[in-house]
Amino acid sequence: MIKILQNRTFLFFFLGNIISLIGFGFNMIAVSWLVLEKTGSEFTLGKVIAISTLPGLVISIFTGYIIDKFNRKFLLVYLDIIRAFIIIIFLIYLNFYQFNIKYLYPLVFFMGIFNSIFWSTAQAFAQEVVSKKDYFNANKLLSASYQIGSILGAGIGGIVVHIFNPFNALWINSFTYIVSAILIFIAPYIHQKKENLDNNFLKSNFKGIEYLFNKKKLLTLLTTTIMSDVAIWGALSVLTLSISIQVYDKGTWGYGLLDGFYGVGALFSVILVGFCTKYLSRRILLKICYLFSFIALFLSAKMASIFIASIFFLILGLCNNSARIIVRTILMENVKNNIMGRVQTFLGIYTRLLVVFSSLFCGYLIEKYNIEISVIFTCFHYFIAFSGVWLISYQTKKSFSFK
Template sequence: MNIAEKLEYSFPSLKHRNFRLFWFGQMISLIGTWMQNIGQGWLVLELTNSSFLLGLVSAVQFLPVLLFSLFAGVVIDRFPKRKLILFTQTSFAISSFILATLTALKVITYWEILALALFNGFLNTIDMPARQSFIIDLVGKKDLMNAIALNSAVFNAARIIGPGIAGILIGKLGYAVCFYLNSASFIAVIIGLILITVEGITPKTNDAKTKIFEDLRDGLIYIKNTPVILTTILMIAILSTFSMNFNVLVPVFTKNILHREATDYGFLMSSMGIGALIGALTLASVSKRGVKPVYLFGGGFGLGIFQILIGIQSNYLLTALLLALSGWFMITFISSANTTIQINAADEFRGRVMSVYSLVFGGVTPIGSMYSGTLSQKFGSNIAFIVSGIIAIIYTLYVLLFQYKKVYGTKV
């Protein structure tokens, strides 16, 4: 078996031309996105010297997702997904170009960054669920789990590569270069979308004048009446809110418990990214066995256990290892939940289902940040890690003991 055959056997989603075009475009674009994330954060701190105002940018960027995700699902189910994604990705490129130009001309202000963050938040409200629900149209149900795991792998590889490149470029050439490169990186996605030969399933409704609120209500009723989707979405909601706040807890833990500096914090986050990347590739390589609940529940338990272990120790290298393992199990849980939801969702409801997924996964970020930040400030980041891990274990155990048989109906 040659290398190409081995790759196709381990990663069968790559045999689909449409997915390859989409995936390689994402690979380039996500590196640019992480470069902009790092550059934008440092630029805000340079302009304001305020951690609160930096946090406000993040909150504003997720606010539209929290408020409008449900309505976005109705839009996604009414229009071809490829064209929607083409619109959002092109708009992201324009937004990055504006940020880069304002920065290069040295006229950028905090409020302009905030306005662009809000604009990107509205785009993300459509873009995230549209991209998630588009994947099954590219690969089908059989290879869906493999495709989702490979998407997670690309995201985490970019999280390792992008910040490193950004750090070098900011020091040598300034912020604007990072933003211009991010704008250019969307070209790869746009070209791929133009070459893709499927639009994505757009169901035809009997009544073309169906109101948005009626469509929204139908989608929520569908989720409520589909136990496997409802239960999995609730697991995502609980764990995302209470157990996936590493961006808040790790810097505080690094400073107050480990007594380390910013460079060491960067290495810890990279360790978590490496663990998540390996976890995603591992899940992709075993995805041919099908969607198994053991990945979902194992991911939830593992995430909780390693968070508790982080909280009860104060060794720097051990923290790096435990964060890598946390990243591994977190990606296993997220990818398994995503696959479980999509495989069990009817085509005509998939956009609305994935919009709810985006709401409980990304939209709760401001709530989770407030929870973890408050808990960490009052009791310490080590206690916050322990509590977060306990919540993950308890809720996963609750679903396993009291809901598993009637919802999933298979052996773990």
């Protein structure tokens, strides 16, 4: 795994991605706290998350075509600069006008657009700059960058918001995007023009959908296991802060603790999943991961202390991210790089639709009923993921890249 970091292109991209994701962690906790501090409404927080996700649905129509056609390195650099610019404009505006919750809506809307393109581009770029035999290790390192960013972003971001204010956290967020842009810019990279890419982007995007529908077992796996990502980006974006506030009365620092321990678990998964795949098949590992994710999340809201709950979030991060690494590797192994962006377009649209529903419905359940029902709803995401793996395992013992 360390050998891949000798690839200077991947190394600078890896470091830039970590810095960028630290900033994203600051952004998430700052925005979440602003919403709950000003409104006290989990449903409003769900709406803000939905607004940040919805633009990704529209832009996803173009995203795959853009990723497969243009220079991915410079695309990542431009996206970092644009995201920094959006946050800086927002903060400068607040120097002249008193903060109102409605000002957050355009911020999260535009950030949602460019976050959507950045993450899809990062996945395709990682696949492009490493050899096929290194896909598994590249996914582990890419996942590690997400988790290091999550740990530092949520942990330090929670402290900054608690001691200072959310706006300081957003200034730091904008700075991280600038640093990320510089690191990715200096990565050595020669762009190779993609061949046979139709100039009609709609027709070109349908090739990605057609490609997946011709691989029905892969399609089944991706559309069910992606529910674990929907849980993290959707329901848990609302639920984690609510658990900290309503169950344990710990506010932002409690959110930072839970999210940070999730990140620690996810970081350890990078080592654990490599060890486990030597002794267990992928399909068995996926079943174990989704089952334990279900149990850990369910128990996390029933503990006597937030510190005990954070251990269950660590287990959740360990299991959820182990599964994510395996599924991402299967995706890379079974989808050609010259069509990866368009395949991710379909998956991105599908995921964002579910994230919008997941975040809104979770916020609604917390506000109108109670947090226990919203926990069960979020656990159900992992039940669907488990069921998808079980269905494929039941159909055949040897399923595409399962070993």
